[in-house]
Amino acid sequence: MPKILGKIGLLVLALVAGAAWLVILRLKSVPVPLLVVYGLLLAASAAGTLWPGVLGRRRVLTFLGVPAGVATFGLYLAVVYHVTDLPVLLALAAVACLASAVPRGRRRADGGATRPSRRVFLAGGAGLALGALSALAAGHADRRRRDLLTRGEAQRQAAIRAPGARRRIADGKVRVFPIHTGDTIVTYGQFYGGLDGWEGLNGYLRTLLDKAQIAVPVHAYLIDHPRHGLMLVDTGVNWEQAHDHDGYYGITSRLLTERDEYRLTPAQDLRVRLARLGYDAGDVTTVFLTHVHDDHAGGLRHLPRAEVVLDRRDWDQGVLYPHSFDLVKERLSFPAFDSGAFGAFPAAQDHFGDGSVVLLPAPGHSPGHMCVLLRLDGGGSALFLGDTLYTLPHLATDQVRQMTIGGADTVHQIEAARRVQRLLAADPGLVPLFAHDNTRYQSDLVTAAFTDGSPGEAGLRELRRHMEAVLTPGWRLRPGHTPHFVPPASGTGPGRVEFR
Ligand SMILES: [Zn+2]
Structure with missing residues (x-):
């Protein structure tokens, strides 16, 4: 029994x-x-x-x-x-060969034989040869990675030197530059299906079964402030995440993520984008990290001087890929959120004490997600939403919703969305800026309004007009703006999103 x-x-x-x-x-x-x-x-x-x-x-x-x-x-x-597995596989095979050689030799010795058998020689020899091959393979993997990194660096230098680069404009204005740091491949349902059962465990299971995918942009934002210097809201994806995915992530994360989850051209690299705008990554003094997810934290490794400001709850409970933080662990700073209420938000942090940058806790997407509000010149403001809402249509949170974690986190996420709605309704000079907007709002209007970093009142009005053309005052989508999935024409690769 x-x-x-x-x-x-x-x-x-x-x-x-x-x-x-x-x-x-x-x-x-x-x-x-x-x-x-x-x-x-x-x-x-x-x-x-x-x-x-x-x-x-x-x-x-x-x-x-x-x-x-x-x-x-x-x-x-x-x-x-992945090529870095080869030395490990060969070493394991070597150990297996050597182990199979040893006991046989002993048995013969016990039996009184004076000479080890041919099989012992063969297994031992094969073990030693495999061990040598393992060392060679380790060298090969290392050289291959170095070549890859050198090639990437050459491509970045070429992208920096390409015509059309600009100089930093220092005229005392607050400037904001949207930085498109690559794309991420996600399932359509995870991005837009929050009201169709993509929630909690059910959502994760559907991520396994439903592979209808889309590519969405990853946006970080550079702020050049006359009093507070060079700052970033989020840092986007780094080159290694996109081009050396398996090498960057190591075995455990490698098992749980897709190789082609990120795309990044040399021109989209954070360092290249900063250089093309006339800035140096070393001059960034502050990073406001809306949350710790890896498509927002990838560029941290390129910012050698920046203080990284994030909600402590995200650091304590939410870091999935700690190696993205390896180089900034000593420079983290956690806001206390003790500056009182701000509009619909019950707590806030006036980061510099002069109202220029206000941090707003908006948990739900992650335990310590926060939004960032920046005062612009002429009375307007920009609200950096991180992943509170992925796109402009997501403001219609009762019609279009991203996947939520479920339970209390879903409740918090919706609460945060409603607070954002109330903030926008109360201030006509406030414009929302998203991390993953894949609509015309970002690609045409935000890009145009922030071409020189300073949209002015007219630019902000234009953005608000578009927002009101997409959404009713009751936060419903007007006709022509509801997302639909369009499968890829060839049958493979990501599909597209059509708004109709
Ligand atoms: Zn996220």
């Missing part, structure tokens, strides 16, 4: 490990029918190994075990393997 219980326990363990592996494969877009067949093969070989029955151990191994092993290795090579 205890023996059968032990076997059942082993089977459950094997099934749990197999299920986790299947989830990883699905995250990497392996088709569901293939995963079903493969999952059945795994389950059958686990059960067959524990209870060989009439088939016998040998047949179970031949018809279930070996195919399951080959399929597992093949899937690993197809979707997980």
Whole structure:
């Protein structure tokens, strides 16, 4: 009886490990029918190994075990393997060979034989050769990465030197420059399906099953302030996240993220964008990080002097990819949010004490998400929303909603959206600026209004006029502005979003 219980326990363990592996494969877009067949093969070989029955151990191994092993290795090579794995794989094979050599040699010695057998020589020799290959492969992976980084640097330098670069304008005005730092690939439902069941655990499960994807922009914002210097709201994606994804993330994050989750051209690199606007990354003194997600924190490593201001709750509970913070851990600063209420927000932080930058806690998307309000010249203001609302249509939060975490977090997220609505309604000089807006609002109007960084009253009015053309005063979408998913024409790759 205890023996059968032990076997059942082993089977459950094997099934749990197999299920986790299947989830990883699905995250990497392996088709569901293939995963079903493969999952059945795994389950059958686990059960067959524990209870060989009439088939016998040998047949179970031949018809279930070996195919399951080959399929597992093949899937690993197809979707997980990265060149830095090769030295590890070779080292493991070397250890296996050496281990198989040692006990055989001993047995012979016990049996009185004076010479080790040929098999011992072969296994030992193969082990040593594989060990040497492992060292060579490690050198190769290292050289390959260095080449990749050198090539990236050459491309960035060329992008900086391309015609059309500008000089910093120092005339005492507050300037804001939207910086498009690459794109991120997300499922359409995660971006727009919050009201169609993309919420909480259900949302995550749907992320596994529904692979209708879109590419959306990642925006950071540079602020050149006459009194407070050079600042950034968020920092976008860095070059390695987009071009050396597996090397940058290491094995655990690599298993849980897609290789092509980010795209970044040399011209979109934060350092290049700053240089083209006439600035140096080393001159940025403050970064307001709306939250710790990696498409907002990637550029931190390029800002050697900046103080990084973020909500402590995000740092304590929300850091998924701590290595993006490696170079700034000593320069973090956590606001106390003790400056009293601000409009619809019950707490706020007047960061410099002069009302020029106000930090507004807006948890929900992450435990310590915050929005940033910046006073512009002439009475207007910009409200940097981070991921509180992805795009302008998301302001119609009862019609268009991004995926939410579920439970209290969803409630907080909607609360934050309503506070933003009330702030916008109360101040006609306030314009919202989004981190992922993929509509005409960002690509045409915000880009045009902030061409020289200072939109003026007329520029802000233009942005508000567009906002009112998209949304009613009751925060409903007007006709022609509801997002729809359009599948890719070729059947592969991300689709598009059409507003109609
Ligand atoms: Zn986020």
